[in-house]
Amino acid sequence: MTATIAAVTPAATPTPAKRRRLRFVANPKAATGLVVLAFFCLIAIIGKWIAPYDPSARSSDLIQAPSAKHWFGTTHLGQDIFSQVLVGTRGVMYVGLLAGLVATALSILIGVSAGFLGGAADDSLSALSNVFLVIPALPLIIIVASTIPSAGDLMVALVIGFTSWAWGARVLRAQTLSLRRRDYVEAARATGESTWRIITFEIMPNLTAIIASGFVGTVIFAVMSEITLAFIGISTISEWNWGTILFWAQSQQALAQGAWWWFVPAGLAIAILGTALSLINFGIDEFVSPRLRSSGHTRVKTNDGHSVRMRVGFTPVLSSKQAPATPVVRRKENAA
Amino acid sequence: MKFLFQRIAFYIFTAWAALTINFFIPRLIPGDPVTSLMAKYQGQMSTEAIQSLYVLFGLDKHQSVWSQYVAYWGQIFHGDLGLSFTFFPTPVSEVLKQSLPWTIALVGITTFASFMIGTSLGVIAGWRRGSIMDGLLPVTTFLSSIPYFWLGLLAITLLAGPGSFFPSSGGYEPGLVPSWTGSFIGSAIQHSLLPALTILISSVSGWILTMRNMMVTVASEDYITVAHAKGLSERRVMVSYAARNALLPNVSGFALSLGFIVGGTLLVEIVFSYPGIGYNLFQAVGAKDYPLMQGVFLVITLSVLLANLLADVAYLLLDPRTRKEG
């Protein structure tokens, strides 16, 4: 989430167009992130079918370390942890994406209207989002979720979505505010476009990068929150997800029993998913503001044979032999 | 100063909103604390004992929401947060008084340290593009994607096994009496190292990254080139020109993300059974202890607000543009 701060400013660079959109995928970070994300999405869809066991089914292998039979070992009931991780992916992705969608929709609604309408509407809407921003989200989510009778996946997703739109709204508002003053918005108005058309066709397309990055950020947050809720036993754990696995590991004191395999795979999966999403966000950030790209070749061979890093303030001087000498006819230097 | 006035007005408004949310949340809860206590004593509490608890907790009275709301504000202004159910009849304020210092010490110091360390590393990473620091970014990203609590679990397994220097839970040695003695403080520090490390590792990379990006953005500003052109030393340009300006957005970012960070760090307390507010929240949620839940939420929110205010003041001191007269 924090990475978006930098993304707000560089709106000045001409924003994406069709062909350049594809270039986003060419960003190695984004590409890696997308591949991993696609992998998790795939697991979320087919996990149920490829799981070797029913994740809830008991067997006689109690608390077994990973083996060929049980890749990630088993629980105290002899359940196969590998299957639990596979099947649990769906819940994680579902909640993450749904919460991300809800929050993004809200942030667009609130952020864009605050930015576009201005005046009192802006004041009250941005006060609202600032309040939500300052109030610690996770404790609020924990408390709200703990008060809901049956906090299933849908409910958890909604709660997370409804409490975590504020950051996106803030960023979008700032951006809309700057877009609203752009000449092309004024020009569209002068052409006679209606307000809603200006918002949806002139402003929104220019917000896509920010919306996408906000969406990804919220998904990260939602996944973390969801897993946290499951881990501390607040949301329903009837459906498997990674948090549920961790919940059981914790309540059965997997640590004390030395059953590291019980909580390592799920946690690792979270971390990898989180990293993938962060990478996508980097990709978006770098796409919006190419300066942030970590430059490829930064080492240069200089005049005196040293190799130096390119840096601000001290331009490297390449060995002169590289310079293609164009024949130049010069007059003689005048004597002083 | 106008800026500060506006901020303070905003904080008052936010505090009001948070307190009102706080008021309504438990009142929308269908369950009640007695059943939760029942759950806690699974089978060891008789049906009769349950009835006596309803009487004890005063849950058999009924009042209109509005008069409750008024009474609630009355209580808040007297610093009265009600009596905790789990620690009945200890006042919530006392429970919190006991745990707050731990949280402030752990979460406060580590969050601040993480901000400082992350920012400093970010300055270097952003300044020396393409150096090793830049290469470390993917690693730190990975670290920051790990949920706090899981990293804590991992830290306990790997580092806090029996016989290790690191204790796996608690705020200090069980036998000790909290006091300002060397052995107690030593023990408290020993117990806080692992949770602190967990928070630090998970949160520091966020700061590194934002600061790095900010530095990269700032580094291409004209005034940096001018500073170089003036022949200032590298250090001076980096610190006084680049970092100083790059810090500004980060300070307000710091303020705004405090809410997120504090939320995450509370989980560390749960995993390490650290006797702070986060652990209180965990207990309160488990036991439907609304007064305690409300108290915790209130204290967290107000602390975040306060920290925000401090960050605002820092921003004010750092950025002359906001000091504009009028």
Place this chain on the structure above:
Amino acid sequence: MTRPVLEIKNFHVDYGLGDESVQAVRDVTLTLHRGEVLGLAGESGSGKSTLAYGVTRLLPPPGVISGGSVIYHPPNGDPYDVMALTDSELREFRWAETSIVFQGAMNSLNPVHKVSTQMVDAIKAHEPQLSPQARIARAQEILKLVGISADRMDAYPHQLSGGMRQRVMIGMALVLEPQVVIMDEPTTALDVVMQRQILAELVELRERLGFSVLFITHDLSLLVEFSDRIAIMYGGRIVEEARSADLYRDSLHPYSEGLLKSFPALRGPRRELAGIPGSPPDLRGMPSGCAFHPRCPQAFDRCSDEIPVLGIPSARNDPDRSVACWLPGRVPVS
């Protein structure tokens, strides 16, 4: 003509390395003489700023200097190549010998430090032996020269108007009394009245302090009025160089000619304005031969095949002029 202070020889600048690189400045050779104002004109993207930054090695990454030398002649002492200086030598060289004024003064001043701090910073870096009071006094003195009263010393940049900021920048550039001041479009952000005021002051100061100026702008009419000599850049190369009056009255390169014909004049008879057809070249895909040939009304076969060399045109045997064009009479005397 006086001694040179800065000789730029066969200067090349690339952005990026290898195949992807953009060759922003090609083989530029230019001499700045003591006490003169050398104007550099050309349209946007022709490499003016790149050249200016390159000379002081201030190009932002991925800019690299891929060839050439910049010989600096100190008032007393032996000339040396700026490109061969080490980092610390370069630091010493900067500002004390050559200072720069950029286009946007708002962006050139650090928004979080007072004007005085930024002035003193420069003095401190180069004359550490000076006492703090003396530094302040020096800063005050130079600000007075550029018309800013001492009580604005403690102002922050945002508290000053655009014109004042630009004066502060000029003052800062002169505070160490350098030999060379490079000015990259120092007045384009200001309106004409302010522009004239500042330039007038600059002329006075130059008479007093005797520094040389490399003045960059795309406003040719301003240059003609303000500078002693003018060099015209096109597509990363110098295409013509001459005394201002000569260039104005009798430009030799078709591009310079086109530029001059694009300016409506405020006084005098209404001239016919022709302009230049087409659009500036893309540095990534430079036309072969003379970069200007696709837009040149007089281009012929040779123009698209061979890069013209810069030299004294055969038709005007004037050692103070040079042009890079294949048109008859403009080909260099060999």
Place this chain on the structure above:
Amino acid sequence: ACSNGDGTKTNSGSSTGATVLNIGMPNGPQTENHNPFLGSSAGASLGYRWMIFEPLVMINGIKPTEPGKPWLATEWKWDANYTKLSFTIRDGVKWSDGQPMTAEDVAYSFQLRKDHDGLNQDAIPYGSITATGNKVDLTFPRSQFVNQNKILTVFVVPKHQWSTLKDPTQDPLKSPIGTGPYTVKSFTPQTTTLTLRDSYWQDLPKVKELRYTSYNDNNAQTTALANGSSEWSFVFVPNVKAVYQDKDPKNHKLWFPANLGIHGLWINTTKKPFDNPALRRAMNMVVNRDDIFQQGEAGYFYPKIESVTGIPTPAGESFIAPEYKDKNHSVDLDGAKKELSDAGFKLEGDVLKDPTGKPVTITLTDPAGWSDYQTDLEIIKDNLSTIGIKATIDKANQDAWFKNIDTGNFDAAMHWTNGGATPFDIYQNIMDGKILKPVGKAGVSGNYGRFNSPEATKALDQYANAADDATRTAALNTLQKIMVEQMPVIPTSASNVGGLYSTKNWVGWPDEQNQYGPAQPTQQNALQIILNLKPAGSQ
């Protein structure tokens, strides 16, 4: 919680005989509250209230039928079919502030409970309370046979302190005054230290100092037990053998005797086809209690129910009717199938069809976080599938679950029963028709399965109000018969009153051979145990 230094530091000089006993509970930071009436107080949650406040009569929690041991009362006598009780109060007992304890104090202790519903946890209907000389006489509006132990074990508080309290139900009682052998020395949220008094009406115990430490969670408590820094505790330790016992096989001991309360699968007896007792019996026959004990309860925590009557043994041994004396639960698949086919159920493939031809399915529900119950349900689900019943497990939200149980809106759930001095509490909780409410109506305090048996209600009534033991025995036998034949609840485990302890420094703990009291540190009998402990070297 524990680092290397712990054991040696707190038990310095264990070679020369220990003086300190470290007791632990996994209950999180405490607040300073020594009020013995409040279950939320540190005194109650750690159990040290019993070291300060003593009962009139000490009754062995695992042998509730044995006569109690005179404690602050030297004699007691029930009259008029348990509606009258008179105590003779012990002389020479002094409060820890030096004042003598009198019958006045005892009467006041009863009066407090009578006056404050919040303190009267057992909802005993007190009548008159009178103190004369060293005698205290109580009357009750109805027979207190079933409550007799609850009344006898009431603890006594000093009138001269309690009468000054503004609100006894909300006072944290910062400096408790009691008759017990220990007084509070210091309190911190983590550790409460109790120190031995100079004098006590019995022989002073050998333990000079008690340290009650509240660990933040089960993990921490387990670790502390494993490394010896905690010597006595009550906590669920999964895989207890590896995690705890093997760490010091010689000294690390545990004993988890059952008391008279049970856990079982409650079945909604109004739902078809579960209103058919034959189906319930068949279900009972396939439940694998060994798996539940071994996997759900880590092989020790809640002891498994052996007797078909659901009465936990050995605590309830003496109550079991002759006809069921040696009848124990065992998995009997064939018997179950026979039972079913006799009742008109059909097992087609692996789907059981009820007499109307509908497949039998059931939803088993318990709150998500209750890991042991959830484990039990998983096992039961598996077991039921052997007779073709398709079970699904609903991990409900705790509040919703309580509400659904209360209103009878469930198929089946793991739940506990009340416990008491006789199996009456168990059966009353399961079968009492007097507390029966129709499905959908809340506010029941038992009989969640809506079990409607006038016969059972009558037998319960008889038992509670009987004038002689024979009637009672007959009534209880009837109840057992109903339980076995109708099976409204499928009992799985007994409640426990156990503990884990270390014999490294102290010996004399209760165990299988020496069952003088339950081994749980938070039970009243803990005082008895402390009094019984001797330094390990001294034997």
Place this chain on the structure above:
Amino acid sequence: MTVTETEVVLEAEGLTKHFPVRRGVRDLLSREHKVVHAVDDIKLTLRRGRVTALVGESGSGKSTVARLMAQLYGRTAGEIRLHGESITVRGGRKFRAYARRVQMIFQDPFASLNPTHTVRYHLTRALKIHGRAGDLEQNLRNLLDQVQLTPPERYLDKFPHELSGGQRQRVSIARALGADPEALLADEPVSMLDVSIRLGVLNLLRDLKERLNLAILYITHDIASARYFADETLVMYAGRLVEGGDSETVTQNPAHPYTQLLIDSAPDPDRLGELSRPEDQAGGEPPSLIAPPTGCRFHPRCVHAMPKCSTDLPPRFELPVQGHWAACWLYEEGAAK
């Protein structure tokens, strides 16, 4: 040369715009409403087939005038007449009808085209909104032809970032023409363009004026280009018009001291080597528009200022050349020249 021959398309009288200054918490306590006097009492006439230039330094209110005329801002006072008919529109269908006849071109061709849309989209919208989508493809080509972006196919499906600055500005102009307007308000249409390209765009505008008989308001800070391109020139200072008349007259014989300053300050290659500031020239900076100077707004900087200048607002004084006027007390009947 006179300027009153052709039909009046759009005229403004007494046009005034005050922007409220955003009030802070402290201002809530005070009664007074602070405003920016961006535009005060402007009288302006656009005629068919004529270019009227509006020159003035940055911040003098030129863009505000253009936006007021385009009815993008609501005005504080004054009247805008289209063919003599006073019109006030605020959005909706009426605004479209107005926009159909009065179109605006923005200063920055890099910012006035939405980077996410193609040239086709921009032009199609303009045509559709104004009901000219009839033979869409043909109309599109016509538009591009009109702005000399030929062949049209090459440009239709390009994104703005694929075009050069001059080409973009042509697209903006084409979009404005899409409405088939009678009046074109060009707000510094070339100031962001390179010198060699500027002329092309200006020539295009002049060509359009002649071919389509448009009335054009040409806003610029470059008074030299006004001389070349506009028939009539108005000079604006701090929100007020200070001088107006035939372009050649205004630039060659400036009457108002401000216009004189402006013209003297403009770079002039023919004035070689006399760069120093004439002693009698005014200096200083433009005034604050929140509290503009009383009387003539130029008086604090004016070398000819008289006591009257700081108190009384000068009206328009007609000057000898027909149509030339200046708002300066120097030209009051009988004032000492």
